[in-house]
Amino acid sequence: MLPAGIHIAHPERLYIGGAWVPALSGRLIDLVSPDTEQVVARVAEADAADMDAAVAAARAAFDAGPWPMTPPAERIAAFRRMVGHLRARVDELARSWTAQMGGLASFAGPMHAGSVAVLEGLAAMAENFAFVEQRPSMGAAAGFVAYEPVGVVAAIAPWNGPFGIMANKVAYALLAGCPVIMKPSPETPLEAYIIAEAAEAAGLPAGVVNLVTGHRAASDHLVCNPGVDKVSFTGSTVAGQRIASVCGERIARCTLELGGKSAALVRDDFPIEIAAKMLAGTITMMSGQVCAMLSRVIVPRARHDELAEAIAGEMGRVVIGHSDDPATQLGPLAMERQRDRVEMYIEEGRKVADLVCGGGRPAHLNRGFFIEPTLFANVPNDSRIAQEEIFGPVLSLIPAEDEEDMIRIANESRFGLNGSVLTHDVDAAYRIGRRVRTGGFGQNGLRMDFGLPYGGFKQSGIGREGGREGFMAYLEVKTLLLDGVPSAL
Incomplete structure (x- = not known):
């Protein structure tokens, strides 16, 4: 067979x-x-x-x-x-x-x-x-x-x-x-x-x-x-x-x-609409089942609510379906136990943060291990959904006071696999990338090059x-x- x-x-x-x-x-x-x-x-x-x-x-x-x-x-x-x-x-x-x-x-x-x-x-x-x-x-x-x-x-x-x-x-x-x-x-x-x-x-x-x-x-x-x-x-x-x-x-x-719990830092110079499209498209890649996934988004507090609304809008347009359908943008999780794990974390997230969108199984699919793209806002960085690897299409939005605070929050993790900063300033990207304690770091999205060394700091x-x-x-x-x-x- x-x-x-x-x-x-x-x-x-x-x-x-x-x-x-x-x-x-x-x-x-x-x-x-x-x-x-x-x-x-x-x-x-x-x-x-x-x-x-x-x-x-x-x-x-x-x-x-x-x-x-x-x-x-x-x-x-x-x-x-x-x-x-x-x-x-x-x-x-x-x-x-x-x-x-x-x-x-x-x-x-x-x-x-x-x-x-x-x-x-x-x-x-x-x-x-x-x-x-x-x-x-x-x-x-x-x-x-x-x-x-x-x-x-x-x-x-x-x-x-x-x-x-x-x-x-x-x-x-x-x-x-x-x-x-x-x-x-x-x-x-x-x-x-x-x-x-x-x-x-x-x-x-x-x-x-x-x-x-x-x-x-x-x-x-x-x-x-x-x-x-x-x-x-x-x-x-x-x-x-x-x-x-x-x-x-x-x-x-x-x-x-x-494993990883990689952070994307959104600077003030980066447009909200582009950031939302990029982050929603990333967290649904391979149904979020990527060790280097950008699953934490750290954003200045003044832009937090606007970014949450924009990401929710993008997630609402994601096409969920069978993996062999050319129109599908978000397929199933790999197995039942993985869906159970993701649903457990979603329930944990409801206790400590604001569920903006998603969180359930798609109503139009009664078979298969599917879950909706999910966004939590106002996530405490010491919570389980911010600190533990979920391995699913679940995004945590964390407010910060300024750039220094964003770097501090990014580094407050037992993981150190990957990271990114959303900015049009390459000097700022290099400066921040050198300070975030990860084995890989990219500008403007989840970037990987398997011809170059990759791996992690810390755990x-x-x-x-x-x-x-x-x-x-x-x-x-x-x-x-x-x-x-x-x-x-």
Whole structure:
């Protein structure tokens, strides 16, 4: 069983050691459409024993296999073959996202084509990377710095952006010389199957790419396996805390890209009408299910009420519907438990702030996990809806006294992932951006560039993905002090 237009050869199997094998559990995972609440696909469910088998295969590929010692140019060529296969399947990747997560079909194609383009950029970056550098040394005649693969990588991706996030992790691992074990979210695993098929078609050695699909307990078992040298995780801060603890116990490497509660600061020079359109359009993107989402809006008190009214007007015009309808601007939340979570926060918000619009389920949709775009005004910054990640189309409007107060409020958060300032003054944007404690910051909207480093301050994560900085997280640095220059580097 697969959604229309998606052609995966072995969804009922796992990819371990270069072969498609049955899950030892014998169980399958049902994938449920958030539009219809119907099962649209089934995939294999891995348990602890399957995770161990994947680690063993990856371990063999690293310790005894050719991949870590394969010249970088050959690894890059193999990866480029993978990217070619993925480029040919962009339509399937887009359909998978819409079917599993409810992402808008109108956005899915360009989104996944863009993700493939990022992979091509990573290959180009690796081609220009010096894996061995000679440097001046005070301790030897010749000093060298070598960048070597960190080892076996467990790549754990979330359900909201399953292809782009997983593919980036796989790309960095492969280009660095690391075997990788893909553990996608159990709600959105189809994209990882397509990545595994691309690796198989590209002729990668056995065990270099592995795929195991399972639930939380099996994922935790994978993280705890001492054969895993590095965990690359994107997801909730709570899960990230657990992973950091486990990795810390055995000094395993980890990259954690976690939650956020990002603020948009609206300066006096920015028109209310444009701000309202921009903010309403942003919070409904992917139904608000974006870790870097601008979900807090901080505005001078004198402009607060006018901005609230304008945002409500824009939200009232948002077209809510099924994700495959070209007219839809706001699709469903990804799953029932996510809708339950958002509704819980809406009830919390009613206790402390003014509900300006939304807050309920659309009356014209009696199936699917839909929620109206929701705006709260006069939100206290210490409230739950201002401090906790909701992951839905819920916007909190927070009044401030002046620019200094806006910066203070933005920084009063345990998160530090992203932020923005709405202003036409680029000098002010730079000045404010340097003072807001976040890993990313943009002028005039939610801006992201996956070819540059991204990640968070504070509880929004450890390390960076994207760009050269992301690549370095998959490498160990070795210093060699020699009596001369070797004939071959």
